[in-house]
């Protein structure tokens with residue numbers, strides 16, 4: 289893992305929902321760091337806590353415990369100006385490019401809006417010039433798309449607009465929550481390539497949230513596996529995927545389609561039994577972290 293100073297870090301962050309007598313631990317002592325020019329993939333099944341982690345980063349939720357660090361400084365104590373700088377520096381790309389754009393406004397409006405908010409002194413011509421640059425950056429023709437409304441674009445084009453909108457305020461970090469899962473398979477690769485280009489060309493730090501290990505491998509250098517609100521295995525992508533230690537990571541990997549494997553080799557009952565074992569064990573007190581390789585760690589299953 290790179291040792292450069294992280295731009296953004298979660299330090300032992302916990303978030304609990306529900307009543308005291310029936311708490312839901314959406315994040316349990318979650319720690320990770322995002323660095324320039326690198327992608328960290330956060331993978332896990334539905335309900336594991338991935339979106340909660342994203343919302344904590346976007347400050348939609350305040351942590352119950354732990355803290356958010358931006359360039360090494362705790363954000364909890366930051367003044368208004370630092371919070372505003374943080375908001376511009378950390379942008380999100382959502383899963384659903386259909387609902388994240390307003391159907392009543394043109395693409396030009398969508399891209400000019402963040403420029404108006406964050407660069408108040410720009411004149412009309414400069415703003416238009418920047419919108420054209422943003423569209424070119426996401427490989428869309430400004431002459432063709434600027435005056436269009438979201439419904440006149442394809443899903444892939446809309447997701448490109450969402451990425452352009454995130455880039456409008458010169459962010460340092462992008463949190464992409466399942467950015468391809470609602471897109472047609474044929475356009476997914478284009479969006480993943482675009483994220484990879486943005487990372488390389490602009491030195492962005494990316495948090496790529498997904499339940500799909502195959503796409504995580506395509507975009508990320510590091511991976512964290514989340515289960516039941518806790519990071520159970522993390523490290524360099526090749527080390528974790530090449531030598532998965534945690535039973536839950538193995539389970540996720542076994543769900544990646546393998547064209548050489550026949551369905552009959554594992555029955556649905558086998559899979560359900562394995563999930564049940566993991567669920568029971570994860571309810572036990574969590575054990576200490578183990579270091580597997582130089583840049584590879586796990587929280588193994590506790591002994592009953």
Ligand SMILES: Nc1ncnc2c1ncn2[C@@H]1O[C@H](COP(=O)(O)OP(=O)(O)OP(=O)(O)O)[C@@H](O)[C@H]1O
Nearest residue numbers: 305306312314332333334335336337338339340341
């Ligand atoms: N606002 C909330 N109020 C109560 N419980 C919540 C809230 N947000 C999340 N949870 C619970 O926290 C847990 C983690 O949810 P979260 O949405 O973070 O998971 P996820 O991994 O992102 O799932 P998905 O992939 O389905 O979005 C779940 O049990 C969920 O029901």
